Amino acid sequence: MTQRKTFSLIEDKHIVPRPTRAEAEEAVRVLLRWAGDDPGREGLIDTPERVASAFDEYFSGYSADPVDLLKRTFEEVDGYDEIVLLRDIRFESHCEHHMAPIIGKAHVAYLPHRRVVGISKLARLVEVYAKRLTIQEKMTAQIANTLDEVLRPKGVAVVIEGAHQCMTTRGVHKPGVSMVTSRMLGVFRTNPTTRREVLSMIGTPGGAFGEHV
Numbered sequence: 518m519t520q521r522k523t524f525s526l527i528e529d530k531h532i533v534p535r536p537t538r539a540e541a542e543e544a545v546r547v548l549l550r551w552a553g554d555d556p557g558r559e560g561l562i563d564t565p566e567r568v569a570s571a572f573d574e575y576f577s578g579y580s581a582d583p584v585d586l587l588k589r590t591f592e593e594v595d596g597y598d599e600i601v602l603l604r605d606i607r608f609e610s611h612c613e614h615h616m617a618p619i620i621g622k623a624h625v626a627y628l629p630h631r632r633v634v635g636i637s638k639l640a641r642l643v644e645v646y647a648k649r650l651t652i653q654e655k656m657t658a659q660i661a662n663t664l665d666e667v668l669r670p671k672g673v674a675v676v677i678e679g680a681h682q683c684m685t686t687r688g689v690h691k692p693g694v695s696m697v698t699s700r701m702l703g704v705f706r707t708n709p710t711t712r713r714e715v716l717s718m719i720g721t722p723g724g725a726f727g728e729h730v
């Protein structure tokens with residue numbers, strides 16, 4: 518397991534002191550009692566430790582810098598000036614309202630302006646923003662904006678489809694519902710033909726989505 522920093526840098530630049538591992542595990546014990554169970558019983562004895570470790574995984578995006586990640590770009594593209602699209606990037610996130618899982622797919626496209634970025638970096642970019650507490654709208658905008666700022670392409674298109682467990686396992690209990698969000702920048706925003714082209718490359722959002730719910 519990678520050792521996280523003592524402090525995590527939160528988006529609005531507030532530095533929040535990180536609690537100790539023991540404090541985090543104690544908080545899980547409190548929630549177990551809140552649920553109505555006994556944290557001292559055999560089956561639950563190691564649960565706080567496991568939950569703290571799981572949190573390191575679920576929220577690993579706080580310790581990664583999305584801008585740094587995209588810094589290495591390639592200029593040798595031999596005049597390639599068509600859309601680059603990475604489709605069906607599966608992600609696992611957690612909603613910031615209920616800490617319930619959001620499972621879905623992201624489609625990230627850009628129209629290069631001289632520079633391109635390794636495609637695995639696009640998937641990593643999605644992961645860094647997904648592995649935080651977020652809402653889908655925010656995550657969609659963050660991915661698009663960061664790609665736009667760092668790569669300075671002619672346009673960026675991000676479409677995300679997500680199934681929100683806070684809607685399926687609680688609240689309104691509506692399984693089978695997926696939310697689709699998008700953010701279009703540059704030519705994808707201003708040129709309807711280019712926008713149609715990228716949307717047809719992505720395909721119908723929701724079309725291959727049944728497996729998640």
Ligand SMILES: [Zn+2]
Pocket residue numbers: 612613614615616617681683684
């Ligand atoms: Zn929620």
